[in-house]
Amino acid sequence: MLIEMQHVFKTYKNGVVALSDITLSIDKGEFVYLIGPSGAGKSTWIKLLYREELPSKGKMLVNGFDFSRFKSRHTHRLRRTIGVVFQDYRLIERLTVEENIAFAMEVVEAPARDIRRRVNELLYLVGLKAHAKRFPRELSGGEQQRVAIARALANKPELLIADEPTGNLDYENSLQIIKLLEEINLQGTTVVMATHDRDIVNRFRRRVLELSEGRLLRDEAKGVYDRQ
Amino acid sequence: MKLRTLRRHLRDAFRSFLRNGWMSFASVATVAITLFLVGVFILAALNIDHLARQTESQVEISIYLKMDTSQDEIRKIEADLNNLPHVHSVRFVPREEGLAWLKETYADEADLFVGLDEDNPLPDAFFIKTDEPARTAELAQTIQSWPQVETVRYAQEEVAKLLEITTVIRQIMLVVVIGLALTATFLISNTIKLTIVSRREEVEVMRLVGASKWYIRMPYFIEGALIGLLGAGIPLLLLVYLYQQYVENTEILSMSVLSMQSVTVPLIVALFGIGLLIGIWGSLSSIRKFLRT
Numbered sequence: 001m002l003i004e005m006q007h008v009f010k011t012y013k014n015g016v017v018a019l020s021d022i023t024l025s026i027d028k029g030e031f032v033y034l035i036g037p038s039g040a041g042k043s044t045w046i047k048l049l050y051r052e053e054l055p056s057k058g059k060m061l062v063n064g065f066d067f068s069r070f071k072s073r074h075t076h077r078l079r080r081t082i083g084v085v086f087q088d089y090r091l092i093e094r095l096t097v098e099e100n101i102a103f104a105m106e107v108v109e110a111p112a113r114d115i116r117r118r119v120n121e122l123l124y125l126v127g128l129k130a131h132a133k134r135f136p137r138e139l140s141g142g143e144q145q146r147v148a149i150a151r152a153l154a155n156k157p158e159l160l161i162a163d164e165p166t167g168n169l170d171y172e173n174s175l176q177i178i179k180l181l182e183e184i185n186l187q188g189t190t191v192v193m194a195t196h197d198r199d200i201v202n203r204f205r206r207r208v209l210e211l212s213e214g215r216l217l218r219d220e221a222k223g224v225y226d227r228q
Numbered sequence: 229m230k231l232r233t234l235r236r237h238l239r240d241a242f243r244s245f246l247r248n249g250w251m252s253f254a255s256v257a258t259v260a261i262t263l264f265l266v267g268v269f270i271l272a273a274l275n276i277d278h279l280a281r282q283t284e285s286q287v288e289i290s291i292y293l294k295m296d297t298s299q300d301e302i303r304k305i306e307a308d309l310n311n312l313p314h315v316h317s318v319r320f321v322p323r324e325e326g327l328a329w330l331k332e333t334y335a336d337e338a339d340l341f342v343g344l345d346e347d348n349p350l351p352d353a354f355f356i357k358t359d360e361p362a363r364t365a366e367l368a369q370t371i372q373s374w375p376q377v378e379t380v381r382y383a384q385e386e387v388a389k390l391l392e393i394t395t396v397i398r399q400i401m402l403v404v405v406i407g408l409a410l411t412a413t414f415l416i417s418n419t420i421k422l423t424i425v426s427r428r429e430e431v432e433v434m435r436l437v438g439a440s441k442w443y444i445r446m447p448y449f450i451e452g453a454l455i456g457l458l459g460a461g462i463p464l465l466l467l468v469y470l471y472q473q474y475v476e477n478t479e480i481l482s483m484s485v486l487s488m489q490s491v492t493v494p495l496i497v498a499l500f501g502i503g504l505l506i507g508i509w510g511s512l513s514s515i516r517k518f519l520r521t
């Protein structure tokens with residue numbers, strides 16, 4: 001079991017209950033959509049996984065890390081097992097495509113030789129070998145997102161989480177991103193993706209988790225966006 | 229930490245230092261002014277201390293005995309003096325010797341001493357030196373109370389004044405230096421804040437991909453330390469040069485000042501030590517406030 005939650009609550013400091021009584025588990029190798037209206041708690045749920053936010057109550061297990069006896073000075077170890085992608089890419093503007101990818105490995109002090117090989121591998125995976133020396137501002141949104149995905153995968157995480165990765169993209173580019181995520185999933189990485197994209201969810205049918213006002217409304221294998 | 233990591237942090241720190249331009253300059257300048265004053269005070273304090281020690285070794289307590297003191301009593305007083313705490317040396321000058329010394333010193337006025345050989349008005353005397361000038365008054369008082377002692381004299385004021393000057397200088401130094409050091413720390417912390425803000429996106433990515441807390445913090449510590457060390461190096465060179473000039477000039481006047489060699493080490497240790505401390509303190513306060521790790 002890669003992710004396990006039992007009766008997890010998240011209440012923000014201002015009193016907003018963003019998640020309430022979430023119980024679920026996700027297996028290694030799954031591909032999961034996380035859907036729900038704006039404010040349902042999708043981003044909050046994702047932030048709990050990599051400990052950007054801490055659960056207020058309940059039991060959680062992520063990639064073998066038990067949150068009930070988690071030492072905050074080990075947060076970086078957990079994060080090395082998780083790749084995160086956002087709607088707004090978050091690339092470093094002053095670095096080229098390949099430098100952006102390498103950056104993720106350099107800051108965890110990976111050996112230089114490994115970095116070179118891995119960056120090359122990832123450039124092929126996301127189809128940006130030709131753009132390796134370009135800067136983020138010289139790329140389309142879809143290309144930037146592919147760089148962000150490559151960076152998220154740099155340290156070979158077991159789990160890739162994406163918070164509305166296609167939110168800023170047109171349909172064509174969104175398709176490309178989904179196909180890339182599927183390929184990554186096929187290679188064994190667990191993928192969790194929060195999305196508002198009805199077409200994508202309905203076309204590539206996968207397990208669907210639906211949140212509404214912080215509660216888990218639906219957990220359906222090969223689900224569609226709207227409940228029948 | 230790997231060598232490659234260290235190189236990377238150093239490079240990042242130097243880049244930020246240059247990019248922060250005027251703020252870096254202002255920080256270094258403040259540290260430099262602070263440490264220049266610290267250095268001046270250290271040199272002054274060391275020299276005054278040295279002077280006090282010299283004066284102290286010259287400052288004697290003179291003990292004049294009553295005229296009717298017997299040889300046995302003199303021997304007993306000598307033993308008692310040697311047993312007192314903080315007594316460095318004891319010298320006995322019999323009355324005959326005292327008179328001989330006077331005659332020799334004032335040989336031109338020999339007629340003053342006519343007839344004194346038969347009727348010597350001088351008492352027997354002890355001259356003692358202490359190993360701690362602050363104890364002089366206390367010692368003198370103790371000795372004054374002994375039965376065969378007529379009078380006790382010592383250069384009370386000289387010693388007291390030197391001690392007072394040293395204390396006052398230390399206090400002024402403490403206040404001024406603490407004030408300046410706080411200003412320097414504040415400026416450094418603001419400089420580092422600029423760096424932290426300008427690299428917010430990078431730090432965000434570092435956190436996300438699992439860089440450790442210390443890895444993220446290191447470049448800011450190095451930048452702070454760099455400012456501190458630069459701010460120490462400049463006044464150090466200046467002070468060494470100025471002190472060299474001072475020593476050369478006072479040599480001509482044959483004044484007693486400490487040599488270059490004996491002040492360099494304390495100066496280097498103090499300036500680089502305090503500079504490093506201020507730099508790291510400044511970055512730490514900024515890191516605590518503005519850097520998420």
Ligand SMILES: Nc1ncnc2c1ncn2[C@@H]1O[C@H](COP(=O)(O)OP(=O)(O)OP(=O)(O)O)[C@@H](O)[C@H]1O
Pocket residue numbers: 012013014016017018036037038039040041042043044045
């Ligand atoms: N840092 C925060 N402090 C306080 N409240 C927050 C914080 N972040 C989110 N919330 C609140 O928690 C609730 C859930 O927010 P969340 O961002 O998880 O929703 P979401 O499902 O991701 O929405 P969207 O689809 O718009 O991205 C919302 O009511 C939001 O206002």
Ligand SMILES: [Mg+2]
Pocket residue numbers: 042043044163
């Ligand atoms: Mg969201």
